[in-house]
Amino acid sequence: MLRFTGKNVAVNRTVVQPRRLHLVLSGQCLSSGRLQLAYHHARVGRTVLARFASTSTSSSDAKSSHTPNLPPSSVSPRKHRVELKPGPLKGPSQSSTTPRPHSTSPKQTHPSFPAFRPSPKPSTPDPVPSAIELAKQDIADATAQGVLRPAPPDAGSIRRFTHQAIELFKFYFRGLKAINTHRKQAAAIRARVAAGGPAASRAESRFIRTFQQDALKLIPFVIIVLVMEELIPFIALYVPRMLPSTCVLPGQRDRINAKARKNQLLALAENRQLFELLRKESESSGFIAAQSLGRPGALCGIIGIPAWPPQLAQWRLQRHLQNISSDDTMLKQEGYGRDLTLPELKEALQERGMPTFSERNSADELRAQLKWWIDMSEIMPEGADAVSRRLFVLGIIGSHE
Structure with missing residues (x-):
């Protein structure tokens, strides 16, 4: 054991001197005791020599005639990191697939057609209510909007029906009176224009045309009201053009x-x-x-x-x-x-x-x-x-x- 230790110490004396010089030059000064203790645990002196030689730097100050030439490093140069995470695929740009229009386009002589948006067609047609149901719904809507006066809350079915018939008769009577009022207003507009006043506006022109249409429907409508006013909701459903605008x-x-x-x-x-x-x-x-x-x-x-x-x-x-x-x-x-x-x-x-x-x-x-x-x-x-x-x-x- 002592003999083997002596051999290691001899090896240390011959080999460690360049390493010690290198540690001193690099600012790492180790005590001889720690150095001997490190080499005491090594198995073979040559192994210690190879380990120290491989970890030594290539500084020009540390080179010596006693230091063997180191083999070239077998580690390949560091490659750039390749991102393996797939990114989103980008479609072809519009400019590459669609040809660009010419910069000088011919001048349009007509206004461009507007983009109409048709109403979406229902998948299944709505059920058509009967004429009686529509008439009841029309009366209920008119009552809710204040056009017709509602029936008393404690009224029975007969009294409610009589009340609705009377209210409808009043509504149509007021509509007929409104046609006569419109006749006077239309005559005043015409007189103003004939006297050299301001021309009739669009609203006044449409008002006069609507009155003329109502006047043509007046005679048959009066006959229907006097004979059987209950037919008017059915006329509004099947022949709506027979009703004057004031009686709808x-x-x-x-x-x-x-x-x-x-x-x-x-x-x-x-x-x-x-x-x-x-x-x-x-x-x-x-x-x-x-x-x-x-x-x-x-x-x-x-x-x-x-x-x-x-x-x-x-x-x-x-x-x-x-x-x-x-x-x-x-x-x-x-x-x-x-x-x-x-x-x-x-x-x-x-x-x-x-x-x-x-x-x-x-x-x-x-x-x-x-x-x-x-x-x-x-x-x-x-x-x-x-x-x-x-x-x-x-x-x-x-x-x-």
Whole structure:
């Protein structure tokens, strides 16, 4: 044991001197006792030599003739870290797949067609209530809105029925009196204009036209009220055009407007090929002559006027479009319907054959559609008039999907 220890000490004396010099130069000065103790636990002197040689630095100050040349390091240089976590796949950019339009596009001569938003079609049709149920609902709505006075809470069925009959008779009587009042007001407006006063506004013009329509319905309506007033709710359901505007309950008015719009949408869907053919044939000229219409009843269905009897369809179509022409002029003067409410905008679009709006449309969207109609109608090609140009615009509307 002592002999073996002596050999280790001899080895330490011959080998440790360069290592000791290196530790001194590097600022790590170890005591000889600690160094001998470290080498005392080594098994073989050569192993100690290899371990110290492999951990020695390549400093130029530590090199000596007694230090063997170290082999090149077998550790490869550190590679960049590769991120193995997959990232989201990016689709091809729009610019790489879609060709860019030319910077110099041709100038459009017609206003762009507005983006209509049709009403969503229900998956299953709603059940249609009976006429008696609709009449009861109309009376209940009118009572809730204050149009009719409610029955006493302790009234029986007979007294309640009698009360409702009396209230309906009062309502229709007040409506007939309102027609006479409107007659006086319309006469005052005409007298003012005839005397050189300010021209009639759009609201006054529509008021006079509504009074004229009510006056034509007055005689048959009075006969119905005097004979059997209980038939009026059924007339409002099946023949709503027989009722004057002053004798229509709020629920009946909403149902009449909804039914008229439904008929217009149905006419658009059934006659789309006809409208597309009319538009293609008249695109070169920019107008459709009223005399060349083979089926004027289809266009009557779009704008919501009766097409029966067929002999009067073309005359009604021309008269309606002439009224629309005058209305377009007034709307343009008043800022393209700037002051119109949402129901008034819907009514104006329905009169022009544009019932493709929905309940989600805002007033600004409806004004944009109305402005498109007025701007398109103002373009007058050679040989066109107000009616023929609007027939062409109706052809565009009817062929648009």
